[in-house]
Amino acid sequence: MLQSTVPRPSQDSAEGSARSDRALLAERYAAVRNTSMALTVGLAPEDQVIQTMPDVSPTKWHLAHTTWFLETFLLTPFAPGYEVFDPSFGYLFNSYYEAIGERHPRPARGLLSRPTVGEVGRYRAAVDEAMQAWLGGVDAPRFAAAAPILEIGLHHEQQHQELLLTDIKHVLAQNPVMPAYRAAAPAKRPQLGLDGWWDHEGGLVEIGHAGAGFAFDNESPRHRQYLPPFRLARRLVTAGQYLDFIRDGGYRRPELWLSDGWAAIKERGWAAPLYWIETEGGAYDLLTLNGRRPLDPSEPVVHVSFYEAEAFANWTGFRLPMEAEWEVVAAGRQVAGNFLDAGHYHPTGEGGHLYGDAWVWTRSAYQPYPGYRAAEGALGEYNGKFMSGQMVLRGGSCATPDGHVRATYRNFFPPDARWQFSGIRLAADV
Amino acid sequence: MLQSTVPRPSQDSAEGSARSDRALLAERYAAVRNTSMALTVGLAPEDQVIQTMPDVSPTKWHLAHTTWFLETFLLTPFAPGYEVFDPSFGYLFNSYYEAIGERHPRPARGLLSRPTVGEVGRYRAAVDEAMQAWLGGVDAPRFAAAAPILEIGLHHEQQHQELLLTDIKHVLAQNPVMPAYRAAAPAKRPQLGLDGWWDHEGGLVEIGHAGAGFAFDNESPRHRQYLPPFRLARRLVTAGQYLDFIRDGGYRRPELWLSDGWAAIKERGWAAPLYWIETEGGAYDLLTLNGRRPLDPSEPVVHVSFYEAEAFANWTGFRLPMEAEWEVVAAGRQVAGNFLDAGHYHPTGEGGHLYGDAWVWTRSAYQPYPGYRAAEGALGEYNGKFMSGQMVLRGGSCATPDGHVRATYRNFFPPDARWQFSGIRLAADV
């Protein structure tokens, strides 16, 4: 899943000076923090407290955990005299930082009725007030030391904004009543016309982060790879194309599946993507954050696991891209597409963008880049500790905050995860 | 667990005429229903929605289920023109009545954030209003047919009042912060002085319900049993006595335990009753509905399983009573003791009563009485369906509403259940 990692030291002094502008940072801080709260408008306290599977965290946990992160890694070490809001929160809202101490077990997050949603709101307000006061008064050397961590804190909160949405989607979907998260946005259905490929001649390329701008450390170091020529689809796979796969017996043909994938769909009884509800005659409804509605064949398919993406690709005769392939195609392009800020909460497929709508599964296992070394300290303690058993996804989704992703950004999930906005973009050898 | 069952037909016309007094019944209705709501005062919505183990139901589920019971078995069949509050509630709040149709699975009750606590409150208000209107206007024949079912509905709600308390105790106990349910009641600690036994000469006795007054059908028919002479302890076993058992290696000596009990404590790592928290030096704190406090050796021990009760009894050289033994001793005595209405929410041990404080585990498996036959229809469909794998408990507890139990009342739980107020009263052969 999304894991924050330490930033590389900036080598660009101009960028450093831009970042040292506290007023701008204070403004960004307020914007990011307010976005989190805005996402909870319309949710009852009852919605925000339950946990419907171990992967899901309650809404109020996201709100509290991101706050704890700022309190722990910024206010406590950098704001003299700051007193923690509630000492018990260190135990309750630490996610996985073993160096910070014991923590409440993840699958038990839904057993906590207290602190209540209201108390978490007060916690956020108190930390925000302390943060803004600190930003207004901190001296330059301290600010220089703390700013990179604040960058992480804000990117970290953006990651949790996406998780907050995919988690609340799962929560509401468990209820037979199927309440909508938000009233349906103005119908903006995809009008998929242009198909076709981006071609790339391969050769010795470079991928990974270098130079100015924020990046997580799993994007470094920038390094060379040799790629054969390939092509990458301009469009995401649509629900209609995926429906053809289903109707062609896709879930009943073992030869299309990885062995682990075949075992997974048998054991769990999967026969369609998550949130597809079969109605009569082989038709499907779709459960979205705007409620239940008929499936639109022209919209991008989402909520598929890596196993399903791989089987679908095998069925087409094409294949999934490697992460380096996606990145070299994306490298020169503008980061634009259907992100969280558009307010659709669902892919539209419009515009044929490489970014947004749906994270695309790659055929690349999540591994360290050559020369990658874990950083020191609690924030860096576990930079690479999730580099096993997971697959890389690229490009961001309709739940990713605008400005959060980039060409080098590596998201990762286990191959059976389906509750994220994960879709399929095909690739091919040339 | 507590299961409501159909009532015997009343053979006493005087009692019948008393029960036909609608004003009195309307008054009792209001009292019982208000008690349920009063129990939730001080709970946050967040407290009322989560489920901390499969046995536990959320508070709002109890509030809604008891309301659904009245709506389904009274308003729908007996109040012409009544329209159900929300048709989806039939699925959500049916507990186990298969004849009534499909139902939401019990272990998933904590996955439901909607209806919210507020909506459940509105549901209760609407049903209460309809019930009072119906009681005011119903004709005599219809009332006569419905009154026995209303009796069940009220007793059923009382059973859920006890469960609501023991469930919320479990919910709050999962939180490392350990919030109290209610501020501590005025300290009313037990002053155990009188020990000793009630002696009984045995012989051919009769147990079970007959005659006037309400009873569940598992208390019938009244029948004969032959008992050897025995004695029954006047006092419940105290926490201090149980502590002696622990300190004497009680949980490490297989010869004291039933084979299933030994396996259970090994597998679950039990080394003390539920809600005992070991502090330093072998001392214990106790988690109560009034919060955490040091264990008082003179209070009755509660939250033990049947296995622990049996092992403790073996350690003493005495034994647990049979349910018939408890009943013949109780038969002539006043139903008095520390019940829910006293507001202690914890055993006090005062007064040496046979009732209240803690349900006592008997050595009797929960079996049908000779001649017992299940009744017809949905309410009676499953009268006996829990008569396997469970043990009988007798006497009521500090969470049992006053007036709810009697000498013939049979409570029952699986031998490993600990989250009820279950304690130990010893017996002996003479």
Add this chain to the structure above:
Amino acid sequence: MLQSTVPRPSQDSAEGSARSDRALLAERYAAVRNTSMALTVGLAPEDQVIQTMPDVSPTKWHLAHTTWFLETFLLTPFAPGYEVFDPSFGYLFNSYYEAIGERHPRPARGLLSRPTVGEVGRYRAAVDEAMQAWLGGVDAPRFAAAAPILEIGLHHEQQHQELLLTDIKHVLAQNPVMPAYRAAAPAKRPQLGLDGWWDHEGGLVEIGHAGAGFAFDNESPRHRQYLPPFRLARRLVTAGQYLDFIRDGGYRRPELWLSDGWAAIKERGWAAPLYWIETEGGAYDLLTLNGRRPLDPSEPVVHVSFYEAEAFANWTGFRLPMEAEWEVVAAGRQVAGNFLDAGHYHPTGEGGHLYGDAWVWTRSAYQPYPGYRAAEGALGEYNGKFMSGQMVLRGGSCATPDGHVRATYRNFFPPDARWQFSGIRLAADV
């Protein structure tokens, strides 16, 4: 399951003198021990080593465990100078005697390839030789002390003979090839003619063991019970009658089942007794120790759980007997029927006997009799430790050695056990 327990002290000196006849005892010893080995004729070593579910023990384990029992409780304490055959066997072949020390876990019995079947055979031969030598030379006082334990040892071995058969039946049944244990015995199919009931007027009766003859201690003390009038079926329920139950939707009607039973058949997908194989058109084959063959509607049904027996009884409108009811009917009758020695290895239903063919499930939970107290020492340590969560069966089966059961004999298994020869005999109120 079958558990050996300590004998009551004999109160009858004549019986005592009979038992002190060493020659007779040596003869019985040889007969019982040879029967065990005779049961393995035709089995490959491979058949005797595997374990197909936790309840099942490998054949060679039964052969070794019964030998270890004799070595541990007789030769070691009573035969001066005896040296144990292999010290590691104490760990490997102790079943559940915690006082004797650590032991190999039951579900792991199938992980042991060594000692081999041949080595176990040598172990048996060595212990038998030592036992016969000891019987020939032991002095009178020592013999008097040891003889009751030898009685237990032989009854214990008889119990394991039945288990050996039901276990090997389960082992062979897992193999898709379905090998037969023994070539089909001469077809001796039931000719069920006489139906009807044994009537009993009830009243104050006595059950349990007293007086001369061997009995396990769970059969004591003899005590009074009060029984209403009842009747007990003269015939076991047949496969054809059970088939009617199936065809009438017996496994799909929740109202017929105990709640735990309904959960069990749903979870495990049970829709017929164990070893019934559905063929075309709703017909069934039966897997027997003589191989696979068509089901005969007139043979007694076996391999049903208590849950299935109870549901069947509910379907008929009759009920299962209480154990006291079975015993008072059996008390005056000759112990005769289709036992192991007949060599059928399957019920025949011939003759309308109360004993043999199939153990019958009673509606009685396995509880201690009033006044029952566990004996001292390793053999008695756990006399009552299985008295929880199990139901009593009565009467013996086609796999029970002749002479092993009696009117007071109590067998017991959990309510979901099906791999024993367990059947149904109905009872009714009068």
Add this chain to the structure above:
Amino acid sequence: MLQSTVPRPSQDSAEGSARSDRALLAERYAAVRNTSMALTVGLAPEDQVIQTMPDVSPTKWHLAHTTWFLETFLLTPFAPGYEVFDPSFGYLFNSYYEAIGERHPRPARGLLSRPTVGEVGRYRAAVDEAMQAWLGGVDAPRFAAAAPILEIGLHHEQQHQELLLTDIKHVLAQNPVMPAYRAAAPAKRPQLGLDGWWDHEGGLVEIGHAGAGFAFDNESPRHRQYLPPFRLARRLVTAGQYLDFIRDGGYRRPELWLSDGWAAIKERGWAAPLYWIETEGGAYDLLTLNGRRPLDPSEPVVHVSFYEAEAFANWTGFRLPMEAEWEVVAAGRQVAGNFLDAGHYHPTGEGGHLYGDAWVWTRSAYQPYPGYRAAEGALGEYNGKFMSGQMVLRGGSCATPDGHVRATYRNFFPPDARWQFSGIRLAADV
């Protein structure tokens, strides 16, 4: 685990003509098949039938499955008139070829007592006789078509020879008696003197199979990769070095572990490699195929999982190699080392070879090479179906038959597998 895959078509006619020499092939056939049987000398039938964990297959299953492979893919399609030895074996001994039909579930292989070891021996003899007859008489075109499949059949059998050994090691290790597989070989303990590194300057390299000689298809196509400069250790990590890791708290320091690895060691209680038995004072015995003996600090460590290898590497400050790094170092070297044929059944560490002794875990996930495409038909149906969730190992072990591995050979197992002879060879950036 080891999975056979289809061969690339040979491009070298000289090699092709060599392979067409039937006499040579018949000789190799006999040698490989005899080696399998020779590995079972000294095993009792009881040893060969049990299954001690789902990963383990019984010895007799290996013997039968490899025979079924030859019968199914060679005799049936290529030997006219051949009749299968036993039609039920197709179901019992198919491992995972879904195109061939239904098959017996893998975790249930230990439930099969029949066919017995003797019957499997007769099966092997019959197939061997038919194969030799066929090799003697087949016409040239048919031989040309069948020869590549026979190549696979023999390599497949060699893979199972290694598994047979690691599986029987696991079987015998479950027995508290700890029998030895073979009497101890003449003590050939490692004399580790030369340490140091092989240096490589990196750059654009080629890996993968091309040209003459047999290879599995997962080794193709040969392709380019770009490598930074690196070095590879000349010696395997020793038991003594691993012991230092343990004593330095290696298993108690989360910062050294992958998140999944930390969870795995906590859940399973791992605190040392498999088959290490802690004795007093922090010393260890080792369970080997030659029995139990004290650990020798100078021998290579084996039976570690990928997780443990990765944590150990982190502790040293070095890292595990990528598979391409191992291959380019190995490419020019002779395939020599301590293989199965040496008869040690355990690593010696002698000679500082790159091959043999222990498979080394790489940091490379098992992924398809660029351009890899699955072949057609049953043999090729699943070439890539295991390419998810597993890590690559390189180099062969003391249980790998001589001549079976090569520089391009890719072995693969899940990151928690420990029962193979898997060890550690460090790498470093330069």
